[in-house]
Amino acid sequence: MTKAELVEKVSQQINLTKKQTEVVVNTVFQSITESLAQGKKVELRGFGSFRVRSRNARVGRNPKSGARVDVPAKKVPFFKAGKELRELVDGNELDHEIELG
Numbered sequence: 410m411t412k413a414e415l416v417e418k419v420s421q422q423i424n425l426t427k428k429q430t431e432v433v434v435n436t437v438f439q440s441i442t443e444s445l446a447q448g449k450k451v452e453l454r455g456f457g458s459f460r461v462r463s464r465n466a467r468v469g470r471n472p473k474s475g476a477r478v479d480v481p482a483k484k485v486p487f488f489k490a491g492k493e494l495r496e497l498v499d500g501n502e503l504d505h506e507i508e509l510g
Contacts, residue, residue, distance in 0.1 A: 412438075445486050457490040 410418075412434065420430035444451050445461050452458040466482040490498070 453491075455491055455493040457488055457494055459486060459488050461485070462487045 416427055416431045416434050419434060420427045423430070425433070441451050441459060445459055448461055450458060450460045461484050464483050464485055467480050469478045469480045470476065471478050
């Protein structure tokens with residue numbers, strides 16, 4: 410699903426135009442992004458949680474030349490699916506519908 414498809418689906422569920430819905434969706438994504446950039450955890454009950462993980466510096470290899478490459482330490486976003494989402498994806502509760510709000 411693309412962001413445009415998400416906006417379309419949400420706008421069909423609520424009484425807002427696509428333009429208004431796009432602002433809402435963008436605000437949600439921006440809020441999650443800003444929180445992660447500040448090192449905060451974002452938890453959406455029944456869906457999952459986002460957090461930042463630190464990766465240590467390491468020595469890698471260039472796959473083309475085989476040369477050693479120093480890969481610096483970095484922080485990366487990480488998503489962990491919640492139990493309800495995992496069960497839905499696994500097919501254990503296909504008839505279950507997630508209520509938003």
